[in-house]
Amino acid sequence: MLTEIKNQFYNDTLETLISIQEALSETPPEGEEERNMVERVFTVSHQISGTGPMLGFDNSALLSRKLERTFYEIRSGKRTLTAQLLTQTQRTIQNLLEVLQKEQGE
Amino acid sequence: MIDKFRAKFVEESTDNVHDLEEALFLLEKDMDNKELIERIFRAMHSLKGGGAMFGFNHLSEFTHHLETIFDWVRTNKLKVTTDLITLTFSAIDQIKFLLKTGDLSAAEDLNAQQNFIQRLQAFLSGEGSTGPSGAAASQTAAAPEESDEKTYLISFIPQKELLQNGTNPLYLLDDIHALGQALTLAYTHKVPSLDLIDAEANYCLWQILVSTAESINEIKDVFIFVEDECELHIDQVAGRNILQDKEVLEKTEKAVKNSTLLTVEDFKLENQAPVAGPAPQTEEKKKAAIKEHKISSIRVSSHKIDELVTLVSELVTLQAQLSLYAENTQDATMLSMSENVQKLSRQLRENAFDISLIPLQSELMRFQRLVRDLSKDQGKDIDFVIEGGDLELDKNIIENLTDPLLHILRNSIDHGIEVPEDRIKAGKAPKGNILFKAFYSGANVIIEISDDGKGIDAELIRQKAIAKGLIESDAALTEKEVLDLIFVSGFSTREVVSDVSGRGVGMDVVKRKLANIRGEVSIESEKGKGTLISITLPMTLSIIDGLLVGVGENQYVIPISAIDKLYALQPEQLKQSFNQVVVIDNEQYPYIDLRKVFKVSDAEDREQLQMIMVKAEDRLTGLLVDAVIGEYQTVVKPLGRYLKKQEILSGASIMGDGTIALVIDTTRLLQKQKNRK
Numbered sequence: 001m002l003t004e005i006k007n008q009f010y011n012d013t014l015e016t017l018i019s020i021q022e023a024l025s026e027t028p029p030e031g032e033e034e035r036n037m038v039e040r041v042f043t044v045s046h047q048i049s050g051t052g053p054m055l056g057f058d059n060s061a062l063l064s065r066k067l068e069r070t071f072y073e074i075r076s077g078k079r080t081l082t083a084q085l086l087t088q089t090q091r092t093i094q095n096l097l098e099v100l101q102k103e104q105g106e
Numbered sequence: 107m108i109d110k111f112r113a114k115f116v117e118e119s120t121d122n123v124h125d126l127e128e129a130l131f132l133l134e135k136d137m138d139n140k141e142l143i144e145r146i147f148r149a150m151h152s153l154k155g156g157g158a159m160f161g162f163n164h165l166s167e168f169t170h171h172l173e174t175i176f177d178w179v180r181t182n183k184l185k186v187t188t189d190l191i192t193l194t195f196s197a198i199d200q201i202k203f204l205l206k207t208g209d210l211s212a213a214e215d216l217n218a219q220q221n222f223i224q225r226l227q228a229f230l231s232g233e234g235s236t237g238p239s240g241a242a243a244s245q246t247a248a249a250p251e252e253s254d255e256k257t258y259l260i261s262f263i264p265q266k267e268l269l270q271n272g273t274n275p276l277y278l279l280d281d282i283h284a285l286g287q288a289l290t291l292a293y294t295h296k297v298p299s300l301d302l303i304d305a306e307a308n309y310c311l312w313q314i315l316v317s318t319a320e321s322i323n324e325i326k327d328v329f330i331f332v333e334d335e336c337e338l339h340i341d342q343v344a345g346r347n348i349l350q351d352k353e354v355l356e357k358t359e360k361a362v363k364n365s366t367l368l369t370v371e372d373f374k375l376e377n378q379a380p381v382a383g384p385a386p387q388t389e390e391k392k393k394a395a396i397k398e399h400k401i402s403s404i405r406v407s408s409h410k411i412d413e414l415v416t417l418v419s420e421l422v423t424l425q426a427q428l429s430l431y432a433e434n435t436q437d438a439t440m441l442s443m444s445e446n447v448q449k450l451s452r453q454l455r456e457n458a459f460d461i462s463l464i465p466l467q468s469e470l471m472r473f474q475r476l477v478r479d480l481s482k483d484q485g486k487d488i489d490f491v492i493e494g495g496d497l498e499l500d501k502n503i504i505e506n507l508t509d510p511l512l513h514i515l516r517n518s519i520d521h522g523i524e525v526p527e528d529r530i531k532a533g534k535a536p537k538g539n540i541l542f543k544a545f546y547s548g549a550n551v552i553i554e555i556s557d558d559g560k561g562i563d564a565e566l567i568r569q570k571a572i573a574k575g576l577i578e579s580d581a582a583l584t585e586k587e588v589l590d591l592i593f594v595s596g597f598s599t600r601e602v603v604s605d606v607s608g609r610g611v612g613m614d615v616v617k618r619k620l621a622n623i624r625g626e627v628s629i630e631s632e633k634g635k636g637t638l639i640s641i642t643l644p645m646t647l648s649i650i651d652g653l654l655v656g657v658g659e660n661q662y663v664i665p666i667s668a669i670d671k672l673y674a675l676q677p678e679q680l681k682q683s684f685n686q687v688v689v690i691d692n693e694q695y696p697y698i699d700l701r702k703v704f705k706v707s708d709a710e711d712r713e714q715l716q717m718i719m720v721k722a723e724d725r726l727t728g729l730l731v732d733a734v735i736g737e738y739q740t741v742v743k744p745l746g747r748y749l750k751k752q753e754i755l756s757g758a759s760i761m762g763d764g765t766i767a768l769v770i771d772t773t774r775l776l777q778k779q780k781n782r783k
């Protein structure tokens with residue numbers, strides 16, 4: 001049962017992350033698009049930080065907490081999403097993908 | 107969408123600027139060379155035009171002034187001087203900068219740009235050609251800029267665990283380098299001796315001196331996701347770029363040597379150092395910005411690509427030999443090596459062919475132009491729609507495809523689409539439509555050109571063919587066969603020969619040209635409704651997937667794309683056959699005995715036969731062979747002039763053991779057989 005949930009979570013998260021990664025590699029988002037992007041990154045990182053440890057994705061959760069924290073700040077207007085931040089986000093998501101895969105044993 | 111074009115524009119303009127620079131260098135040596143001046147003028151002109159179109163308004167405006175200068179030079183109102191060339195060179199740097207950044211937004215950049223333009227204008231009014239005013243302008247231009255460049259000292263001291271979550275600190279250093287001029291000091295004194303090293307731990311620390319116009323927050327952002335795993339200090343150490351200062355360089359060297367980290371105090375003196383030579387710094391910044399421009403594509407002469415493809419083809423042949431040899435030896439090492447070589451050469455081949463593909467798009471501009479010009483000339487209103495322009499085809503195919511396509515389009519406009527009045531009378535919209543559609547279909551590419559014009563009158567064609575003696579007056583032809591007559595040499599239906607189409611060298615040339623690149627053309631038309639011409643093309647010319655078969659003592663290759671099914675037959679089944687028709691699975695199929703085609707004696711009795719069903723014109727026909735040897739990826743070589751006349755072979759291929767297998771052109775083989783009947 002838990003394995004099933006774990007697999008489901010893994011697959012969903014992977015898919016979301018990859019789609020974000022793809023979106024990030026396109027032209028920098030603006031306006032509404034940017035808000036959507038911030039929301040997407042925040043939501044998925046929030047999920048990984050929350051659900052991850054329960055399913056054994058401890059390192060992934062550790063990493064995603066950084067994303068969550070930063071994007072929480074962007075979301076609440078305390079920080080602006082610069083091009084530099086986008087680049088670093090891309091990197092971190094790439095790392096996150098790798099760590100996730102490692103923890104899933106793939 | 108527009109972003110894609112913008113990127114393309116930047117890429118092309120970079121080429122343009124490069125050309126401009128080159129021409130300028132030559133002009134410096136030969137100041138009266140009219141041709142070079144023209145070349146420079148043209149390059150500037152296209153930069154200006156393109157710039158305005160793709161939203162590089164500042165670039166466009168800037169180049170406009172530059173263009174004016176060279177317009178004067180062109181018309182002998184102004185002489186080329188060393189000053190002019192120097193000015194132009196620095197203008198080129200500005201152009202590069204503008205291409206890189208797009209429209210300027212920072213006030214200081216705008217200021218600099220304005221000053222530069224004034225300098226250009228001054229040059230035109232003849233007063234600013236040399237000396238103080240030019241220099242002054244450049245200084246005022248630069249002055250506001252230098253103040254925003256600051257040097258920061260970044261101390262990045264990661265913990266041992268940094269690497270555990272996949273962070274690559276070198277990427278971060280790269281990102282810092284992208285901000286401006288930077289100098290990285292790596293301290294490795296904490297790395298323990300080899301036996302104590304934990305392979306997953308990080309022992310290095312770095313200090314970076316970076317000179318940038320970006321804010322400190324921008325630098326902080328680089329490290330945002332590693333904050334928890336490192337100690338980080340970012341301090342401003344100077345209000346200008348101090349990376350060239352000798353003293354600073356000495357200090358950094360010493361720091362690394364002694365493994366003592368630099369501190370803000372080390373730079374105290376530099377902070378008070380007078381601001382000197384602002385101009386070089388702006389240049390520096392621009393150069394740094396230009397250096398960042400990444401080359402996303404390169405241009406290679408097509409001859410080099412042809413050579414690459416030929417070499418790869420040779421490699422594929424050699425690899426086939428190798429696998430044959432390996433199989434014969436049954437040596438395990440040899441087999442695995444040959445397998446790896448096979449894998450690699452397959453990848454290499456795919457890569458090489460991918461490189462030699464170019465998008466159809468490159469030729470489409472000409473088509474659009476043709477439709478526009480012709481329809482204007484003839485008073486026709488035509489909506490030309492292109493679908494699948496991004497499709498890629500072999501370079502050689504595209505080269506040979508353009509003329510036939512232009513001809514077909516001309517026909518559509520000239521013979522197909524009616525003038526608006528006639529269209530209204532026929533109950534159609536006054537505006538005619540031509541649809542150009544390209545798409546993949548299996549290993550083929552299909553291009554369809556359809557119009558909603560008046561179509562082709564089959565009866566008219568028929569009578570014309572009879573009048574010209576192409577067919578007998580009582581020949582019973584299907585409508586499709588009648589339409590196919592327009593591909594016969596010497597056929598033109600138009601009473602009045604226009605200068606556009608209908609010179610008697612019409613569709614037959616199209617068909618022949620397409621046949622040269624193994625293309626097939628077919629036509630469908632309904633009177634009053636329109637015409638559809640569809641062209642089927644192979645994706646590449648030089649390599650095909652084939653089925654190797656044996657006939658008599660020889661081997662032949664049949665393109666897999668043409669094959670539908672294989673059947674094993676008993677000789678008895680053939681003996682019962684009648685009139686070259688065989689019954690398989692309760693269906694009747696006509697067949698061709700390849701032994702007869704290639705004149706192999708029938709003396710020995712065949713024990714087992716193979717029937718290969720090939721598809722042509724929506725019908726299956728069997729090809730009778732002695733044996734099916736296997737699937738074979740083959741490099742098709744042309745046959746040379748002695749064998750050019752024969753029709754049923756499209757090329758030859760060298761087998762692994764050095765023998766030659768001929769490649770059968772099934773479509774033509776079937777057609778020939780049909781005609782004979």
